[in-house]
Amino acid sequence: MIISADRFLADFENLGMIGWVDGMGMDRPAFTPNYTAARRFVEEGMNEAGLAVYVDDVGNVFGRMEGEDSSLPAIYAGSHLDAVPRGGKYDGPLGVMAALEAARTIREKGLPMKHSLVVVGFTAEEGGEMGGTFGSRAFAGLLEEPLSSEKLAGVGLTPEGVRSSKADPSSVACYLELHIEQGPYLERRGIQIGIPTGIVGISRYEVSLEGEANHAGTTPMKERRDAMREAAELLAEWFAWTDTKDDFVCNVGVLALHPGAVVIVPERVDFTLEIRSLKDSVMEEAAAKFRSLLEAREKVSVSMKPVVWKGAVDLDPLLQDAVEKACGEAGVSFVRMPSGASHDANPMARITRAGMIFVPSVKGISHSKDEYTSPEDCARGADILARAILEADRSL
Ligand SMILES: [Zn+2]
Structure with a gap:
């Protein structure tokens, strides 16, 4: 390893104690005292490493190390x-501390870099009042106008x-993000590093089927316009079709029956359909x-309303290659794979080349106090990030 694994892991563990509550998990939402304490901890580490530290007006923190050619983009x-409330300590901070360790390693060992390196800790990625990836969307200029002064004031910000x-x-010049996988793909295959090729898009629809309410005891079966039965048959048909596809996933996670009584043939069924894919056209x-x-469906009137559309994002091929070279150099196993969750790399990909590195999540668990990635895997990820930064510096 080119990084100092012990130093990195010790710092990472210390950051993980800020906001940690035993038996409950991480209590560190953005715009809270715990969050500020965590950011201060990172600022101190950046200062000690000799980086020029600054915090922008939404609370993103940056630490800059000048490269040999300061006219180049960073x-x-x-x-x-x-x-997230009751989350873990890996989702997010791992990538920030790994970037800090990469900067320390590069400075300490005098490894040459043409580009400046900026270590960044984005704020409010996990959503809340202003939606997910807030800090990186602000950085990328993607927050939609008009901005709500009222909502922003609630967390001490202004338009x-x-x-x-x-x-x-x-x-x-580019953006690189190390993150836990948050799924079981790497662990199940015994592969050390994932190289995401893209971040899936998400689309959601509100679907309604409307039939006729009637007496559940006296109405002959063939005369019923049973919205629930229609929905069940529809979904059986749909899922039989989706089983033959492997380029998207879908979910019906919310479903409601109206009027919703044991003795009434359901008049209406409302549910949400969610579809995720690496390709907008597939969605x-x-x-x-x-x-x-x-x-x-003939016995019911139907409606299907789009409510969410977040396009899929391709991650940069040159950065995928840089990560692959880093893995080759370090002798670790890797696989290219999609990212099923969204990340700060998503907004960043809209303004620059963006690349990601995944490390295994034990049992695929995330957004839970039981989220866990072994120290070996955390350090390995940080090492690959440092090598990929150097590789990107050479090839950009
Ligand atoms: Zn995250």
């Missing part, structure tokens, strides 16, 4: 410092502050297929 590396946090994309085709099955 390589950014990091992740987020906030956590002017948000606007001033927007970066000049020409000052950014569109799947939704069209669902609509055709839905509209073929």
Whole structure:
């Protein structure tokens, strides 16, 4: 390893104690005292490492190490410092502390870098009042106007502050993010590093089937316009079709029956359909297929309303290659794979080259106090990040 694994793990563990409550997990949402304490801890580490530290007006923290050619745009590396309520200590901070360790290693060993390196800890990735990836969307200039002064004031921010946090994309050469996988893919296959090729898009629809309420005892079966039975048959058909596909996943996670009584044939069924894929066109085709099955139901009137559309994001091929070379150099196993969760790399990919590195999540558990990645895997990920930064510096 080129990094100091012991130093990195000790610092990472110390950061993981800020906001940790035994038996409950991490209590460190953005815009809280615990969050500020965690950010201060990172600022201190950056200062000690000799980085130029600054915090923007939404609370993103940056530590900059000048490269040999300061006219070049900078390589950014990091992740987020906030956590979901009762979450773990790995989701986010791992990528920030690994980027800090990479900067320390490069400085200490005098490894040459043309580009400046900026270690970044984004704020409010996990959502809340202003939606997910808030800090990185502010940085990328993707927060939609008009900004709500009221909502921002609730967390001590202003629209002017948000606007001033927007970066000049020409000052950014690329963005690299180490993150836990948050799924079981790597662990099940015994592979050490995942190289995400893209971040899946998410689309959601509100679907309704409306039939006729009637007496559940006296209405002959063939005369019923049973919305629940129609929905069940529709979903059976749909899932039989989706089982033959491997380029998207879908979920019906919420379903409600109306009026919802034991003795009444259901008049209406409402449910949400969620489709995720690495390709927008695949999400569109799947939704069209669902609509055709839905509209073929004869005994009910139907509706299907799009409510969420977040396009899929391709991660940069050059950075995927840089991570792959880093893995080859370090002699670790790797696989290219999609990312099923969203990350700060998503907004960043809209303004610059973005790449990610995944390390295994034990049992695929995340957003839980039981989230765990072994110290060996954490250190290995940080080492690959440091090598990939150097590789990107050479090839950009
Ligand atoms: Zn995360």
